[in-house]
Amino acid sequence: MDIAESERRVLDAAEALFYEHGVQAVGMDRIRSASGVSLKRLYQCFPSKEALVEAWLRRRDRHWRGMLAGCVERRSAADRPLAVFEWLHAWFAEPDFRGCAFINAFGEMGAGSTAVADAVRDHKAEVRGYLLGLVRAAGAVNAERLADQLAVLMDGAITTAAITGEAGVALRARDAAAVLLAPAG
16 A cells, blocks of 8 residues: 555544544544554554644635535525525534534644644635635625635534534524625625
8 A cells, every 4th residue: 555545544444433523522543543554554644633733624625615605606696695604504413423523633733733723724715715616706796804704613513513413593593694784785
């Protein structure tokens, strides 16, 4: 097995284990067992758990934003900002939904890991930038402020859904977003 295949297998195992159980609860030996990669190879790919968590978050960011965009981009420009919350609703209803991996990882490691904190901040900035593009394309006048507000609504909905287990919170956040977007239309 080459290094790229080893990295993929380790990241796949990290994705499943970190998201379900949390970063602190999963040791490198458990990642090794789940991935089928030797401990020596694992550490060749990721010299520390912090490096693995950072790589997992960066890969998850690309995947998560890609899935969001894939759903949202099918809608008209005017409907895309609200479609974000409809996609969230579908995500929240998935049986393995455990909240925001980025907020969860920041809560566990952010204060002690610059790399993890940077990966989380980069993700949040990318999401906010994506929202900014959506509201600009929808014709929003105060797009910067509106993007900030939608980002807060998103994070609030994700966190609330993780705590309550209620997918419908995304639809209530969508209704709040519609109120914010109404003057922009």
